[in-house]
Amino acid sequence: MEKIEQFLKEKLQKRLDDRSIRNLMTDPPPIDFCSNDYLGFARSKSLEKLTQENLQQLHHVRNGSGGSRLLSGNTAYTEQTEQFIANFHGFDAGLFFNSGYDANVGLLSALPQRGDTIITDEFIHASIIDGCRLSHGTRYKFSHNNLDDLASKLKLGRGNIFVIVESVYSMDGDFAPIVEISALCQQYGANLIVDEAHATGIFGAQGQGLVYQNKLHKNVFATVVTFGKALGGHGAIVLGSKNLRHYLINFARSFIFTTAAPIHQIAGIKAAYQLINKVNINELHQKIALFRELSKKNNLTILESNSAIQGIIYPSNTEAKHAAKILQSKGFDVRAILSPTVPLGKERLRICIHIYNTNEEITALVNEIKEING
Known part of the structure; x- marks a missing residue:
């Protein structure tokens, strides 16, 4: 093991030399300007209370799900909550994933096939990049929010074409021009996928996000919504057509081969949606x-x-x-x-x-x- 330990030390030393080493913090300062808890739901007593009320309406609540959803981990309550959230965002159906990372990796590794084309903004999230790497599609990047560069890449597209953007970018906080991008996708017959992680709860009349606010939910192929930011919970959902949901159940490996979220988590997610219009x-x-x-x-x-x-x-x-x-x-x-x-x-x-x-x-x-x- 000496050889691999030396490799680890050298890589860490390089990060130290570059002043880019990462460390965990267990006792953060008291005034929060760091977390993604934009609406305070992660610390909300009202959310905690409503989650418990939701759980009390269920019978035989287990501590864990006990297995993947294709085995023992599925419930009618989970499927009802997925549909409740899909309706809220204006989509036909949705499928839960255990995190936003799992959702993007599962969606993008499963969809593009050999001969298909993936086009992403250069500032796209790491989870989307990793999902693309696991697919068999050909990937192009376009300059950040540059519609002309996107059009040039769309002209190179073959097979099923997927354009992937974030509605709000996680590092710069700026918006993608999703109205114009949607129009370009329609012009070139491409399928638009929008990650709404940092827009959900913040934009739209009731926090439905920028896709809904811009009336694009009928034009967007899929939207990824995460629950660990403004909604104060954990997990994510991929929203789209009923066919897309059924396809992901059959082909998204990060859904198929993982233990399902416990019912406590689902109850908390539903509670957040029940409270969102009161903010x-x-x-x-x-x-x-x-x-x-x-x-x-x-x-x-x-x-x-x-x-x-x-x-x-x-x-x-x-x-x-x-x-x-x-x-x-x-x-x-x-x-x-x-x-x-x-x-x-x-x-x-x-x-x-x-x-x-x-x-x-x-x-x-x-x-x-x-x-x-x-």
């Missing part, structure tokens, strides 16, 4: 606007984003990590995002705005960043 989403958007206004007033180098994800750019891993360390010492849970996760020279503080962040906390955070930047 004043405008309150969150007002806090986002305040952060942006104060950042620009103080001449901070901020990414263009109207989502809950905001980025303050630094020119190196060292400077981004230094800024994060000072903020953490002041009680702000802010993390640095380092290359190679983001492009070299685009290292940043990734700041998430939540409905529970007070105006005073937002103001204090901006003032501290201004002080750090001199």
Whole structure:
């Protein structure tokens, strides 16, 4: 084992030298500007109570599911909840996966066949990249949000063509021009897949996401919705046609060969959807606007984003990590995002705005960043 241990040490040392080593944190600072819990559902007593009420309506609730859904892990309640969520987002059907990563890997490894074409935005999430790598399709990347470059790649498409974007990008927080992308897909006969992980709960009249808000749910082939962000739970669902759902049950390996989520998790997901229309989403958007206004007033180098994800750019891993360390010492849970996760020279503080962040906390955070930047 000495040879492999030496390999591990050398790879870790390279990360140390590049100032890009990752470590886990068990005791985060108290003021949360880091998590994806945009609506505060992960800490919501109302959600906890409603989840318990949902469970009390069921009989013989087990601690675990006991197997995959194709064996012993399926329930009528699970299927009813899938349909409830599909209806909420305007789709015909949906299928649960144990995480957003599993959903993207399962969907994209199962769909494209040899001779098919996958076209993704260059900033697409790692789970989508991994799903594409496991498929037999030919993959092209187009420049971020560049419609002309997308059109040029669509002209190269063969077989079934799949275009994959995020409605809100997880590192930059900006929006994909999904209306225009959908029109291009229709022009070239391509199938559009949209990951709504960071839009669900934040956009749309009741948090249905940007696909629904832009009335594209009848034109989009599939949407991936995750529950571990604004909805405060865990897991994900792929939304689309009834045929797509049945296809994934038969061909998506990350669905077939994994133990199903326990019923407690399904009850919590349903509870989040039952509560979503009681949240004043405008309150969150007002806090986002305040952060942006104060950042620009103080001449901070901020990414263009109207989502809950905001980025303050630094020119190196060292400077981004230094800024994060000072903020953490002041009680702000802010993390640095380092290359190679983001492009070299685009290292940043990734700041998430939540409905529970007070105006005073937002103001204090901006003032501290201004002080750090001199």
